[in-house]
Amino acid sequence: MFDKRNLSSLSSGARQDANKLARGYYRTDDKTTLGILHAIAAKDPEKPLFLLDPCCGEGIVAHDIAEHLGNTRTYGAEIDGERFLKASEKMDRVVHGDALYLTANQSWAGLMFFNPPYGTTQTKSAGKEVNIRLEELFWIRHASRLVTGGLLIAVLPDYLFFRESRKLADQFANYLSDDTIVYRAETAQFKQIVIIGHRRDRQRFPTPNLDLRNLLLNHDADLPSLPQEPLSSPFLAPAGHAPDIFHASSLTTEAVSVAISNDNSFDKELERMFLSETISGTRFRSVAAIREGHIPALLASGGLDGIVQDEQGAYLVRGTVNTVIEVTDGEATENSTKTISTRKHETRIMAWDLSTFDLIDITDNPAARKETA
Known part of the structure; x- marks a missing residue:
């Protein structure tokens, strides 16, 4: 970073x-x-x-x-x-x-x-x-x-x-x-x-x-x-018109905090941000049975998500891709130095505890820390 x-x-x-x-x-x-x-x-x-x-x-x-x-x-x-x-x-x-x-x-x-x-x-x-x-x-x-x-x-x-x-x-x-x-x-x-x-x-x-x-x-x-x-x-x-689609596929605590503050639109915001049907318009279907090893990659890419429930509770799982920008000096000229921004993409698998609305990052560790939105 x-x-x-x-x-x-x-x-x-x-x-x-x-x-x-x-x-x-x-x-x-x-x-x-x-x-x-x-x-x-x-x-x-x-x-x-x-x-x-x-x-x-x-x-x-x-x-x-x-x-x-x-x-x-x-x-x-x-x-x-x-x-x-x-x-x-x-x-x-x-x-x-x-x-x-x-x-x-x-x-x-x-x-x-x-x-x-x-x-x-x-x-x-x-x-x-x-x-x-x-x-x-x-x-x-x-x-x-x-x-x-x-x-x-x-x-x-x-x-x-x-x-x-x-x-x-x-x-x-x-x-x-x-x-x-x-x-x-x-x-x-x-x-x-x-x-x-x-x-x-x-x-x-x-x-x-x-x-x-x-x-x-x-x-x-x-x-x-x-x-x-x-x-x-x-x-x-001219006037233009309202867009039918306007959202980002990334999941952030800041975005959720704004969604929660909009009392009348929180459910709609959840659907827009987390459910892949609203992001791509299409639910992808596998041509063959999905093996267990495929699941982490599908989750991280956002291709597989939804509500998961077990004895520990119910979770809304969503894969996200975060953009990380690293800025360095490039080639120097006589009068200035060019600035080079390298945009890297880090995948994360997030889960929302639907009982507490705590955000759990399970990318690296299933027992990762919780961040309360």
């Missing part, structure tokens, strides 16, 4: 150290948020607007946007436990887990606020370890959530496109409409830009936005500041 006590500013500098402690989390500053609010409005204020923030942090920005637009339902995901609990107090629906493994519908959000973790992670391609930007991974995963004509607000580092991922510049050019504007964020601390535009209807407008692509690839681009006053013709966000 990565130990933050090992961090120092000797080799990385303050910005890289902050990135390690926050796991790539940069909260959008209040001045930038205010400028964004000046640039947007609801297309139809009478209809509820559905907002997605796939990396919502403490839920501050999503809450501010909802307050500004009015009549807004906010959905988000957050990997950090403390930030998840804070976001759950501000947003309508938040899941605790890695947003790369969020299970949700496509084409439902009327507005998406996209401020993913910044940095580089390692993945395998053709049997080799290669580096890929986290921003690109999160974009590939969540771009489809926005309805056609939906409003995207993306807060990203300016160097991402011209220095790290020209491919992502192409993807944004194909995704966003011609009225897209790229602003300079109000703070220069993290060299951020704010991209505001609508998802393109590619059947009606198949030609990519080459002006946007060239702008993103120009490291000397003269970008406007965010508006200081509400725009007379703001970017309009």
Whole structure:
């Protein structure tokens, strides 16, 4: 497990150290948020607007946007436990887990606020370890959530496109409409830009936005500041609709504590989080009889779960996969040191004692300690 006590500013500098402690989390500053609010409005204020923030942090920005637009339902995901609990107090629906493994519908959000973790992670391609930007991974995963004509607000580092991922510049050019504007964020601390535009209807407008692509690839681009006053013709966000599916397959004490606090929805939360029928939509069937040696692997993968009862009591068993992030310094350049985040997956087998709601971790030891949610 990565130990933050090992961090120092000797080799990385303050910005890289902050990135390690926050796991790539940069909260959008209040001045930038205010400028964004000046640039947007609801297309139809009478209809509820559905907002997605796939990396919502403490839920501050999503809450501010909802307050500004009015009549807004906010959905988000957050990997950090403390930030998840804070976001759950501000947003309508938040899941605790890695947003790369969020299970949700496509084409439902009327507005998406996209401020993913910044940095580089390692993945395998053709049997080799290669580096890929986290921003690109999160974009590939969540771009489809926005309805056609939906409003995207993306807060990203300016160097991402011209220095790290020209491919992502192409993807944004194909995704966003011609009225897209790229602003300079109000703070220069993290060299951020704010991209505001609508998802393109590619059947009606198949030609990519080459002006946007060239702008993103120009490291000397003269970008406007965010508006200081509400725009007379703001970017309009359509309503969208509620997602049929929105959950994470991981099981955490933080998620259960939030579920328990929602008195009227606890049973529903149990079904959503623990029963594999609701996670995959299908109960898998074995082509042959399951041998005893298969059971631990099936439990750990989440493929076999449910209520188990013996003389000691009744338990709801669920296999989970937790994402563990280790952040290290990568290759040093003349002006900076790249940060590399390695995402590892640890399987756990959990059991809920249905009489006490104690959580038992039985991954390594059947008599493992209990944690009271």
